[in-house]
Amino acid sequence: MNVHCSSHFSQDVLELYALGMVSVHSCSDVEEHLLICPQCQAQLEAADAYISVVRSACLLISSRSNSFPRMRPMLVAESL
């Protein structure tokens, strides 16, 4: 019997997976677990959403401080 579901991945690991920063070996472990674990699926969705928000916010801040204000709408649109 497989007990993958009883050991969930941490938020940090799922965030790294969302960013594509886990090793090939870890990636297969995470993906196999995700196939049958709704709880980690939800965590990964949350990580995806959070990363998307942080990226957009970082882009806004960096465009706010640069000398090309006309680029800002374009950068934000790209991040959406």
Next chain:
Amino acid sequence: MLGSAGGIRKVFEEADVHSLIAQLAAVEFVRGPDAAGLLDDRSEQSDLLASEVDWQNLVARIHRGEDSGMEDLYRLFARGIRFYLCRQLGPQELDDKIHDTFLIVVQAIRKGDLREPERLMGFVRTVVRRQVAAHIDKVVHSRREELDLDVGVRVADVRRNPEQNAAFQQKVEFMVSVLDGLSERDREILSRFYLDEQSQEEICDEMDLSETQFRLLKSRAKARFGELGKRKLLQRPIGSISMRTFTRCAHY
């Protein structure tokens, strides 16, 4: 072995599998996934599955062509496959792709191609990844052909709807205010990690940070973002804002 059966028998079996997968998909559709209650349902299902899965028995039943084996396989993997495919490819033709995936898995098991039943999860993952790769390959080819024909490039519309956009913009505003409250150095650390996708090791090395400092900064920013979001949402009259979480696409 079932896979060595004659042509007519094989066609019959394929139709049989098609029909059962369609029936199982219909049951899922009729039940109607309730997005609001999804998280609660998920954890309950997770515990149930962990204590029940017997891969040897499951694969043996599918190999023998028992409907109960197919049902259990579907119950076990349908959400996960849907989640993976939707996350990678978006919601277009999702049901067809899930159907194809199950068909490939079931046929492989019936032919006896899966020699280690305990590797079923790995096998399903491989099939799903191949489906994703095949789809991307198909899209790339069709776009190339369209370019050759000079009929213009069609790009899938992956934008959120206006409601989701508004919710997203608001979250970005919260995050901007969280980042504004940080020092320039701390902002740079987060930006390097989330935007530039530098590894933790690289960042710690280049910015002379310990792993603990790095993790603390990340978790504090996340906690602050959560607090701010909750506070702002509570300040607004009910109904003035959607509290639905956004995702790149709905999986159900």
